[in-house]
Amino acid sequence: MWTRHHKKRRLGRLVVPVIAVAFLSYFGYHSIHGGYGLRATEEFDRQIAERQARLDELTQKRQILEKEVELMSDGSLERDMLDEKARLALNMSRSDEIVIFHRPAN
Template sequence: MSMWTKHHKKRKLGRFVMPLITVAFLSYFGYHSIHGDFGLIATEEFERQRGERQAELDQLTERRKALELQVSLLSDGSMEKDILDEKARYELNVSRADEIVIFNSYFD
C-alpha cells in the first residue's frame, strides 16, 4: 500500500499576512482613539464645552442669589414701601422730574 502525501510550497505572500492584519488592526484602533466619538479630539471638545457651561452655571448661580435676595426683601412680611416704590419705578422706567436716577444692578 502506498501513501499519498501532499507537499506545499511555502508562499512568499504567506509570511506577510499576519503583519498586514496586525498593521490594519492597529491602524483602525489608532485612528478611532484620536478621531472617534470618545477619542482625544472629542475629549478636548468636551472639556471646552464643560468649561463654557461651568462659567454659565456660575453666572446663573450669582443671578439666582441676587433674585433670592430681592425676593426675601419683598416677601418677608415687612415689605418696605420704599423698596416697593423703587422696584416699581425701575420696572416701569418712571421717575419724577425732581429726582436723580442712578442705575445699578441691584434688580437685574
C-alpha cells in the same frame, strides 16, 4: 501514502502581519479621532468648563433675585425696594428727581 507538499510563498508569510497592521491602524485612528477618542475628550473638557462658568453666573443671578424677593416679601417689605421696582417697571419719576440708570455688565 501520498502527501502534498506546498511551496512556502512569500505572500503567505505577509498575510498575518498585514492583517495585524490594518487592525492596529484602525483602532489607533479611532482612539484619537473617534467619538470617545482623545480629541473628543478635549472637547468634552472644554464644554464642561464653559458650562461650569455659565452655571456659576446663573447661580449668582439667582442669589441676587432671591435676595430681592426676600426684601419684597410680606414680613419684611422694604419701602425703598418696592419704590425702586415700581418706578423701574412703570418708567416714571418725580420732576425734582435725577434718575441714573445702571446696567450690570454682561
